[in-house]
Amino acid sequence: MINATAKNMGQQRIAIIGAGPGGLTLALILQRHGIQAIVYERESSDTNRERGGSLDIHEDSGQQALKEAGLYEQFQAVARYEGEDFRLFDKTGRLYMDEVADPDVPGTRPEIDRGTLCDLLLDALDPDCLRYGHKLTQAVPLADGRHELRFENGHTDVVDLVIGADGAFSRIRPLLTDAEAEYSGISMIELNVDRVAAAHPDLAQLNGRGKMFALGDHQGILGQLNGDGRIKVYLSFESERDWLDKCGIPFDRPEEAKRRLLDRFADWDDDLRNYIRYAEDVLLPRRIYMLPVGLKWSSEPGVTLIGDAAHLMSPFAGEGVNLAMRDAAELALSLVRHDEIGDGVRAYEEKMYAYSSESAEISAANLKLIFGGDAAARLKELMEQYRGQEQEQEQEQSSSV
Ligand SMILES: Cc1cc2nc3c(=O)[nH]c(=O)nc-3n(C[C@H](O)[C@H](O)[C@H](O)COP(=O)(O)OP(=O)(O)OC[C@H]3O[C@@H](n4cnc5c(N)ncnc54)[C@H](O)[C@@H]3O)c2cc1C
Structure with a gap:
């Protein structure tokens, strides 16, 4: 070599x-x-x-x-490979996409x-x-x-x-x-729901084996099942750069912080709010930057x-x-x-x-x-376009072999 x-x-x-x-x-x-x-x-x-x-x-x-x-x-x-499963909701809990990985086709x-x-x-x-x-x-x-x-x-x-x-x-x-690196306009609060299958089977079922996006009101609840059995949750907000400092959420007092976060999602589907309710007591605020x-x-x-x-x-x-x-x-x-x-x-x-x-x-x-208007419907449309393009490419490849 x-x-x-x-x-x-x-x-x-x-x-x-x-x-x-x-x-x-x-x-x-x-x-x-x-x-x-x-x-x-x-x-x-x-x-x-x-x-x-x-x-x-x-x-x-x-x-x-x-x-x-x-x-x-x-x-x-x-x-x-099952982690490729993807579920997409809007804030009312309406399901837009429910992709389940095919066990026979990696x-x-x-x-x-x-x-x-x-x-x-x-x-x-x-x-x-x-x-x-x-x-x-x-x-x-x-x-x-x-x-x-x-x-x-x-x-x-x-x-x-x-x-x-x-x-x-x-x-x-x-x-x-x-x-x-400049602030992207998005801030996140990272939460974890540990041992979700055993401790919170309802949330485990809602999330599925991979990623879950719930979108609306220029914010989102993003869930992701990890290999160690926890769901990593990114509460994501379109906001000013200093919002995390000024929002008044006391990140060092987890119970109070979670209450405030539940208030921010007060009119969201109650099952989706379990991503906050069931979370452990460590909250990690972070700003998202980009070049x-x-x-x-x-x-x-x-x-x-x-x-x-x-x-x-x-x-x-x-x-x-x-x-x-x-x-x-x-x-x-x-x-x-x-x-x-x-x-x-x-x-x-x-x-x-x-x-x-x-x-x-x-x-x-x-x-x-x-983080725009009608986000769940528009993301669904976009992902269906991608899937269509991928299928076309696969067909082209298999017909040229
Ligand atoms: C919330 C969040 C979710 C993400 N989700 C995804 C995802 O789903 N998929 C995906 O592909 N990407 C995701 N990313 C992005 C991904 O994590 C990064 O793109 C990736 O880690 C970049 O790898 P890297 O090796 O370039 O840098 P990093 O992973 O940032 O590693 C940099 C290393 O340099 C070290 N370092 C920094 N400064 C110094 C110094 N002065 N001296 C010595 N060492 C130093 C750090 O300690 C670190 O170990 C996500 C990022 C965030 C913030």
């Missing part, structure tokens, strides 16, 4: 900032080609299990990256919990390349094109290539562009970005993790194929701009639709 170019690249010092799904996938694919990169992560240990819920991994992006990482069969063994977007996905990557990665407890504070460009990396704990490193896989508020991004759609920069040989650092978008196209993993695969393979780091970086960036801007446009359009 190690060709002359990969051997040449293996002599360069490469640092990846961030051990999220993007950074880990990149390190692993490089490792499979004999290139050892160092991954610097600010947390003191792996925290992917605590950060976020179930992710649908797409056939043409996330799954391809897992193939390049040599993990596809392991992924298939743990992926939840779908193209199975689910896996973020923690499980990252465990697969970590188990395959040489632990010597991981440096936890290293928060990057600054990357300083040097005259010879390399970068000096400075960390909060006093550690420094000088590298030929630094890759920002450090998410929404990347410390590497300012080396390439002035663009900053400008179609962001590009002028390429520099010793530095680039992948994942949210490159193209942060709202989660309403379900593409974030898939793009982070696709970027990882595209960059790793481009570095392997090119003798010069700069050529590899440039070729990756050109390709990445095209596919990521398409997803960012879809995500921005979906956000508008989901």
Whole structure:
């Protein structure tokens, strides 16, 4: 597997900032080609299990990256194909869509919990390349094109290539562009309903085995069954940036906070309000940010970005993790194929701009639709259009074989 170019690249010092799904996938694919990169992560240990819920991994992006990482069969063994089930309601509890995955035909977007996905990557990665407890504070460009990396704990490193896989508020991004992550107009409050099948069978039945969206009044209750038996709930609101500070919901007093939230959904179907009633006592408020759609920069040989650092978008196209993993695969393979780091970086960036801007446009359009008027009916229409297009493509493919 190690060709002359990969051997040449293996002599360069490469640092990846961030051990999220993007950074880990990149390190692993490089490792499979004999290139050892160092991954610097600010947390003191792996925290992917605590950060976020179930992710649908797409056939043409996330799954391809897992193939390049040599993990596809392991992924298939743990992926939840039934997690593709989708139910769509409006605020009155009227059901618009009830998609149930066909047990005989595996779908193209199975689910896996973020923690499980990252465990697969970590188990395959040489632990010597991981440096936890290293928060990057600054990357300083040097005259010879390399970068000096400075960390909060006093550690420094000088590298030929630094890759920002450090998410929404990347410390590497300012080396390439002035663009900053901006508030998307949506704030969320994350809740969890644990052991839902045993503790709340009524809600388990309402939610189904996958995702549930209930939409109306420029807000939504989004439920998602995770592999550990909990439903992750994202109460989502179209709102001003400072709404979470000003709304008066006391997030540190859960019972009172849940009462206030139930008031915000007072005229919604009572069964849907159980997503709030049954929730555990931890409420996590968060603002959703995005980078400008179609962001590009002028390429520099010793530095680039992948994942949210490159193209942060709202989660309403379900593409974030898939793009982070696709970027990882595209960059790793481009570095392997090119003798010069700069050529590899440039070729990756050109390709990445095209596919990521398409997803960012879809995500921005979906956000508008989901928080606009008549949202459930319009989302149903849109999803039926997608399904129709997918079927047409499948028919074209099978007739051309
Ligand atoms: C509420 C919500 C729901 C989502 N749902 C979905 C979904 O259903 N499907 C989907 O595909 N995507 C979803 N996403 C998006 C998805 O989580 C991200 O797109 C994905 O995690 C991006 O991966 P990444 O590796 O680029 O960055 P991240 O996962 O953000 O990882 C960045 C890593 O860098 C580290 N880091 C940050 N700064 C520094 C520093 N200075 N020094 C060292 N390390 C640093 C962080 O600790 C972290 O480990 C959702 C996001 C949110 C907020």
